[in-house]
Amino acid sequence: MTAALWALVGVPAVAGAALLLSGRRADAVAAPCAVGALALALAASAAAAVTRPGTAVPMLAGVPAGLAVDGLSAVAVLTVSAVALAVVLFATAEIGADQARGRFFGLMLLFTAAMLTAVTATNLFTLLAAWEVMGALSYALIGYWWKEAFRVRSATLAFVTTRAGDLGLYLAAGAALAGGAEGLRLSGLAALEGGWRDAAVAGVVLAALGKSAQLPFSFWLSRAMAGPSPVSALLHSATMVAAGAYLLLRSEPALAATGWAGPVLAWTGAATALALGAVALHQSRLKQLLAASTASHMGFVVLAAGAGGVGGGMLHFTAHAAAKSSLFLCAGAWLAALGTQELRDLRGAARRVPWTGAAFTVGALTVAGLPPLPLWTAKDETLAAAQQLGPALYATGLAASAVSAAYAARVLAVVWSPVRGEGARPGPGRPDAAEAVPLAALAAAAVGLGAMALPPVSRWWHVLLGAAEEPGPTAGGTALSGLLVASVAGVTAWAVVRERTAPLPGRRLLAGWLGLEAVARALVVRPVVVLARALAAFDDRVVAGGVRGGVRAAASLSGGLAVLDDRVLARGVRSCAGLVARAASLAGRRGEAGADGAVRSVVSGTRVLASWALRPQTGLLHQYYVQAVVALVVLAAVVVLLR
Amino acid sequence: MLSVVVFLPLLTGLALLALPRPRDTVVAWTWVGAAALDLVLVLGLWAAYPSAVRAPGVGGSGPAYEERLLWIPSVGASYHVGADGISLPLMAMTSVLFLACAVYSLHQRRRARAHAVLFLFLQTVSLGVFSALDLLLFFVFFDLSIVGMYFVIAGWGHGRPARSALQFFLYTFLGSLALLLGFIGLYAASDPRTFDMVELAEQTPLAGGGAAAGLVLLAVGTGLAVKTPTVPFHTWLPPAHTDAPAAGSAILAGVLLKMGTYGFVRIAMPVLPGAWREYAMVAVVVGVVSVLYGALVALAQTDFKRMVAYTSVNHMGYVLLGLGAAGLATRQQADAASLAVTGAVTQMVSHGLLTGALFLLAGVLRARGDSYDMGSYGGLAAGAPRFAALAAVAAFGSLGLPGLSGFIAEFQIFAGSLGAVPVPTALALLGVLVTAALLLRALQRLFLGGPGPLTPRVGDLSLRETAAIAPLLALSVLIGLTPRFLLDLIAPAADAVAALVSG
Secondary structure, three states: OHHHHHHHHHHHHHHHHHHHHHHHHHHHHHHHHHHHHHHHHHHHHHHHHHHOOEEEEEEEOOEEEEEEOOHHHHHHHHHHHHHHHHHHHHHHHHOOOOOOHHHHHHHHHHHHHHHHHHHHEOEHHHHHHHHHHHHHHHHHHHOOOOOOHHHHHHHHHHHHHHHHHHHHHHHHHHHHHHHOOHHHEHHHHHHOOHHHHHHHHHHHHHHHHHHOOOOOOOHHHHHHHHOOHHHHHHHOOOOOHHHHHHHHHHOHHHHHHHOOHHHHHHHHHHHHHHHHHHHHHOOOEHHHHHHHHHHHHHHHHHHHHHHOOHHHHHHHHHHHHHHHHHHHHHHHHHHHHHOOOEHHHHOOHHHHOHHHHHHHHHHHHHHHOOOOOHHHHHHHHHHHHHHOOOHHHHHHHHHHHHHHHHHHHHHHHHHHOOOOOOOOOOOOOOOOHHHHHHHHHHHHHHHHHHHHHOHHHHHHHHHHOOOOOOOOOOHHHHHHHHHHHHHHHHHHHHHHHOOOOOOOOOHHHHHOHHHHHHHHHHHHHHHHHHHHHHHHHHHHHHHHHHHHHHHHHHHHHHHHHHHHHHHHHHHHHHHHHHHHHHHHHHHHHHOOHHHHHHHHHHHHHHHHHHHHHHOOOOOOHHHHHHHHHHHHHHHHHHHHHHO | OHHHHHHHHHHHHHHHHHOOOOOHHHHHHHHHHHHHHHHHHHHHHHHHHHHHHOOOOOOOOOOEEEEEEEEEHHHOEEEEEEEOOOHHHHHHHHHHHHHHHHHHHHHOOOOHHHHHHHHHHHHHHHHHHHHEOEHHHHHHHHHHHHHHHHHHHHHHOOOOHHHHHHHHHHHHHHHHHHHHHHHHHHHHHOOOOOOEHHHHHHHOOOOOOHHHHHHHHHHHHHHHHHHOOOOOOOOOHHHHHHHOOHHHHHHHHHHHHHHHHHHHHHHHHHHOHHHHHHHHHHHHHHHHHHHHHHHHHHHOOOEHHHHHHHHHHHHHHHHHHHHHHHHHOOHHHHHHHHHHHHHHHHHHHHHHHHHHHHHHHHHHHHHHHOOOEHHHOOOHHHHOHHHHHHHHHHHHHHOOOOOOHHHHHHHHHHHHHHOOOHHHHHHHHHHHHHHHHHHHHHHHHHHOOOOOOOHHHOOOOOHHHHHHHHHHHHHHHHHHHOOHHHHHHHHHHHHHHHHHHOO
16 A cells, blocks of 8 residues: 555645746635645545555655654545645635635645655655655744745744754764664664664754753744734644644654763753743734744653653644644634734633634634643653652752643633623624634544553554553542643633732733843844954955955056066067068069069968067067966976976 | 767757857757767776776776777877766766756746856866876966856846856966966976876876975965855856856856866876875865865855855865765775765765755846845745745755755764864864854844845746756765765775775
8 A cells, every 4th residue: 555655745735836946826716726636635544544655755865755654654644635625625714715725725635745744754765755855844834924124034043943853864864874773774773783773862852852842942932923823723723833842752762772862852941841831821913922832842842752651742733733733723813804913902712702712612622631632641741751760850850841831721711701891893794604614624533532541542552653651640649730730721710700810920921921032132143243244344355355355466467577578589489570571672673573473472481480489479468378377387397208 | 978968068059159150049959959968978987987997908997988099199198088986976877967057947048048158168077177198288277167157147147247257257267377387387298208197197207206296286285266156266256157147157166166176186186196195184184274274164155146156165175074084094994984985975976966056046036126135034944835845955965954964974084084083173164063053043043033125026946947956966865865876886986095095
């Protein structure tokens, strides 16, 4: 069934490329094309998830481009293609006919193909290729409304920041080759020799942290919100940011083999989950809140990978994808209908359109981690794994889940609050089917995944992922976290509704995403720009200046030589010719017809010779050089011959 | 057959000169026809290469299509040409780029005949460099390329063409004198005396090492480094490019720079393998410095064409890194060394296509707005979507996006070099990041955001311009997606070179 694998990646890729190449001509058919291609990709994903195909085509020497579907990637391809289909279906309503739809849907399809390649990649070459293409397409999607310069700047910042992490994969590929991983296979990383394994794992960790917007890279995700909402719904839920966390889950054996990578990742993930959760709590705009929440939840998955909890991490990946994409879609719908994403202006937004309100509620409750929704189970499994690395880590994770519950409850309380003042804004009415169906499907998926809490289903899930031996959560721990989450959510909602919220310390720092972007600008961007300017000035003045001085000197020297030529050599040749000419005219006056012809021919011959002799004396420096070289070659030949 | 390929453009040029007052369109289409025919012939050589290389008397990856005529028998110099897996891709890239320039110049009205003849001459000279198997022959072609490019810049340039052309000429010519000195050194060390590259590679003169080997490598390396160019010999490049006409810049960066890097693979490494091993770290350091310095200086440019020129310094730095790393690889790392050399050769081809496209696009910009200043434009994508799309593809290709040829080249260089020289390779990786930043910023300044003062003057690409530029990018995508057809040709020859210098 390699056909399914090829179709899975190929159909969206080819359809997307075709749409992009057609330009504005494809606008009319772009939306149905995209939906059709992704429906096919979803079908192919299902087929591939059942049949588990693998394939490889020769690329570089000893390094093929390999794709394969195993338990882990089966879950990933289904998640990615299902969410992509839902988001694109929703976007057919959101991205209007007046927009460049060919470009939008083409880019979305290509992006989906790249993500599907990344999750099925068997080696570092394929992974890196898909990984970087994803980054470039995210640039194009964030900067989709390119006429506004700030969106393009945000896109550039997001791309360059994630690419800084991507360098880790280049490093990992080099280390894997040096350490003897056959075909750069991901599964061979754990068995690399000596320090190469550490280098490779360090590269993978760097790449994953950058892509998943973990600390200290999180700021790019805030800027990425400059793109259209459906872009966020796809990129910042099931793909792109999720790719980093997924890569860590996939390379968990190599992480565990190093000894240091697990704790580093677990702590980075836990810190991100807590800090970015706090950031989310302090956002005043809905999309920024959701973005920070995404980074926070990816932190949980990273924590799971670091602690060795692949089952919980993968459940988190999937359930979060469904929930967060529907949240972003709702935010986009409200932005379009109400013209705002400021939380204070979104009061009562959920009451206007029941479909959207219901979907948003399911998404928010899932993100909050309320029992029996799936993130509750996922988080508890992760926390159970984290407990093995110490109580501090467990406590941090628990605190992070409480913060998740708090911001989710806050936003829910806001959007369900009754609107003050009658008829402040007219509601948009019922959404059309293109919006309702994907929201319903995503909500149903989020609820349905709650079944993972049931022991037999959970067992099946762990066997599917090859993680059967992982420790499960204890009943006490599950009850504790469920109770904690429920009470935090309840208290927060009550406080928001009653308007009993008090500003927390560090409010400004948290609202500004911890000032990470400013730090990156001060510590990295500005020094690099200053260095670049200084080097450019140095290049102009010193390096090139010396050469220019040399040129000037050479030019004046050649000018002098040319004058010398003109005055001395040329004059000599000319006077010689003139002498002959005079002799000829003298002879002509004598009238001796016989001699005349001879002399004339001598004169003309001399004239030709003189012009030939003058020809090299052009005063052009390069011609002197040619002559010099010819002379040098002849000289060298003579020297060699005479030895 | 190879000589026909090499001299067909020159003969066409001479025929054009012989025509009494030909019309400009006749000249232009004759040029396009000759360039296209030459490309077809090169592709024929490529297609027949596997069978030609297995012919009796030709070993494995050695040169095919050899032709040898006595030239200066007293010094053992002959007209000896041949093609192998390293030269054929470069010859093909050269033919493609010259054809693109011919198409781009279809509307050339300023001394159109002289322009066409000069480019045809340059094509013969360039193909000659890549097929020469004799040091003197190589040197003659190498130098004639400088002379030809001098006239292109001086005759059809803008700004201060005479001055830039003279600086270009003096600098690169001085470099070639160093090269000649090195060649004479090789000749003097050979026994029996010869300038023949194949014989020299078998003899490996100066294999005992010592000061002589180092000095000869220094002379050859300096000569080639000026042409490549690497830091600190690069300063002729920006002014030459700024003032050169678009087609001239495309050839200068796309083809002429490759003569330098090609010289390393063709001459320095096979003829002086011992010295290369000994001094490979110098190549690595020069390569990494070029990568970072070129990228950083490019980042500070406001002139689009100068910026592209500095990215060439950066891209050629990767080549040197790969070649140097191959010289430092141990016997266990032979596979990695092969990968690095293959990547370096791929980078030469890739850079030719991508930078050729970028310089032609810069020419379009100047033809419309009479300026390369990025701050004067903005939002060009609205009025010139095709221009913007091709520029975006070229820029992403140049920054090494997978799916285009640059990634195939750079990935192999990085992966192959890291084992032998981990720290320099890790530093060079930062160049990838800076290149991404600077090319995206250029895209942003020129094509996206709001309009600038010169934006209204820039219309979209004409059919002629599209036909010249789009195929270059299409080829880059082809190599990026299905590199096997190229790598199958390069790899055996690159393996042979890597085996000579590694371990």
